[in-house]
Amino acid sequence: MSDEVAIQTKLALRRLAKSVAVITTFWQGRRYAMAATAVEGLSLDPPSMLLCIAKTASLAEALAAETPFAINLLARHQEGISARGGAPWQGEERFALGQWSNEETAPPVLLDAQASFICTPASQMEYGTHLIVVGKIDEVLIAGEVDPLIYVNGRYGGVAATEPVDA
């Protein structure tokens, strides 16, 4: 029964369209990056973000240790940077595309990201295979026209907007 639900869940989640971000941190003398789609704006008071990552990810250890991190929201033209943020690429290889900041005092920030949220871990919770991390936002950077990279149904894409709602 539970296996059947897992299979159906995996299929159904292909329909949940997601923005793509690269989560970064500087931890124990090294830069870490990981492409991720499980990112939420949580609260404006205090300004905060939420992300879900596998407990097995290198980044999970850094975040569990309350290391500041950045959520770099990718633009449509940064699809290659998303691919670099996962296997088989490791460590510094993940920073080979795009222009990234490199300071020991702050998490790496991507030039021309749609937005970068620089956060301090504020709260966390484990569930199943994943770690849920709440980050209090210390700084926000915004660049370029609004044109986020989307991942849905196993493909990258962009948004085809229809009618304005509150624009």
Add this chain to the structure above:
Amino acid sequence: MSDEVAIQTKLALRRLAKSVAVITTFWQGRRYAMAATAVEGLSLDPPSMLLCIAKTASLAEALAAETPFAINLLARHQEGISARGGAPWQGEERFALGQWSNEETAPPVLLDAQASFICTPASQMEYGTHLIVVGKIDEVLIAGEVDPLIYVNGRYGGVAATEPVDA
């Protein structure tokens, strides 16, 4: 400083493209529905979803009381149903569009939703103005071609897919 960060956060979050869902529950003899975009697939072991809702939402009280809920992921053509899931509509008015199940023993499910995840609250955490709810998935329903409704930059839209990745 914090106000400045809140203003920048709000602007930056317009760039985080989101699928749109209607969260539903049957609680204390009434059906509740609320349109929401803060929905994540959390873990496949156990199959689970995460959502973030304002603590002031009527639904928050139902979920805090561990009432089963459904996440109904909308299709692009269901934009009107999304609008119905918020103010000024209340109570049963929110079910006026679309075909919804109506059973006292289960949360309302929308016919033709891209997917519906029927969940039992399993864990929760508060942060700032919001409640974070983890739901263990009991059942998944899938309908129609993949064509989710997207909300970005204050507008509804769909996905303009580019190249296949793992399809």
